[in-house]
Amino acid sequence: MLITIHPKPKPWQPLKPRTLSSRICNSLNESKNEAKQSSAGKIKRFVLTQEGRTKLNPGSDREFYAYPRFVTHVDDGFISTLTDLYRGRLNPGSEILDLMSSWVSHLPKEVSYKRVVGHGLNAQELAKNPRLDYFFVKDLNQDQMLELESSSFDAVLCTVSVQYLQHPEKVFEEVFRVLRPGGVFIVSFSNRLFYEKAISAWRDGTGYSRVQLVVQYFQCIEGFTQPEIVRKLPAVDGDDKSPFKWIMRLVGPLSGSDPFYAVIAYKNFKPVYD
Numbered sequence: 001m002l003i004t005i006h007p008k009p010k011p012w013q014p015l016k017p018r019t020l021s022s023r024i025c026n027s028l029n030e031s032k033n034e035a036k037q038s039s040a041g042k043i044k045r046f047v048l049t050q051e052g053r054t055k056l057n058p059g060s061d062r063e064f065y066a067y068p069r070f071v072t073h074v075d076d077g078f079i080s081t082l083t084d085l086y087r088g089r090l091n092p093g094s095e096i097l098d099l100m101s102s103w104v105s106h107l108p109k110e111v112s113y114k115r116v117v118g119h120g121l122n123a124q125e126l127a128k129n130p131r132l133d134y135f136f137v138k139d140l141n142q143d144q145m146l147e148l149e150s151s152s153f154d155a156v157l158c159t160v161s162v163q164y165l166q167h168p169e170k171v172f173e174e175v176f177r178v179l180r181p182g183g184v185f186i187v188s189f190s191n192r193l194f195y196e197k198a199i200s201a202w203r204d205g206t207g208y209s210r211v212q213l214v215v216q217y218f219q220c221i222e223g224f225t226q227p228e229i230v231r232k233l234p235a236v237d238g239d240d241k242s243p244f245k246w247i248m249r250l251v252g253p254l255s256g257s258d259p260f261y262a263v264i265a266y267k268n269f270k271p272v273y274d
Contacts, residue, residue, distance in 0.1 A: 040223040041176040043169050047216045052201035053166045061139050065121040074160055074190050078258040081232050082106050082188055089184055094154035100161035103128040144170035151180045158187045163202040168217045176221050179267040187214050188262040214263040224265040232260040
């Protein structure tokens with residue numbers, strides 16, 4: 001008869017907790033930090049209602065812009081102010097994305113940039129733009145995804161076109177993605193527009209409400225700095241500060257010149273240069 005003999009069992013003792021190695025701890029901390037940072041560049045809330053996104057002319061934007069328009073949509077005073085703004089905010093050698101562009105980008109002629117990429121709806125207009133190194137055609141109201149690498153631009157520009165975006169939150173999210181940390185997004189506009197193609201939230205607004213609308217576009221994306229507002233309203237003749245003159249100054253066209261508005265924000269932080 002075969003008998004199996006078990007050794008005398010030792011009393012059970014709870015295992016002592018082991019200290020994780022510093023390498024594992026660091027990895028866990030990094031994972032936690034990445035999780036905390038994962039909201040950067042994401043949409044926190046949607047600004048527009050469905051009604052606010054509608055247009056009087058719901059037809060194809062590609063068809064509307066199919067015929068090239070070799071004109072400037074704002075006056076010389078606006079263009080001069082915008083070019084001065086670019087001169088002060090865009091560093092030489094920068095890589096720039098000119099969003100919703102045309103046959104002219106209003107960049108300072110004397111400044112050289114490493115690369116300027118244009119986007120728009122009319123290939124003929126974009127092909128005439130001497131500042132573009134290359135361009136692509138895309139309807140951002142149909143598809144907001146930019147086929148561009150993340151963190152590949154120092155600046156993104158959008159000139160007198162933001163009023164046509166039906167999904168601005170998603171476009172601003174994409175702009176954040178393609179900007180490098182510290183990169184700037186400059187959105188400029190006046191009171192001119194293709195009325196039937198502007199969204200309802202813009203058409204029904206004033207100069208002040210339109211500025212605040214663009215501010216909200218920036219604020220709905222996690223990670224943009226506090227938006228900065230630049231205004232240059234038409235000058236009023238003399239020292240007349242009457243309410244009528246003040247109203248004329250706000251309206252713009254009655255004074256014979258275009259009001260200038262720009263809303264500016266940076267990705268993550270605003271760089272400081274000596």
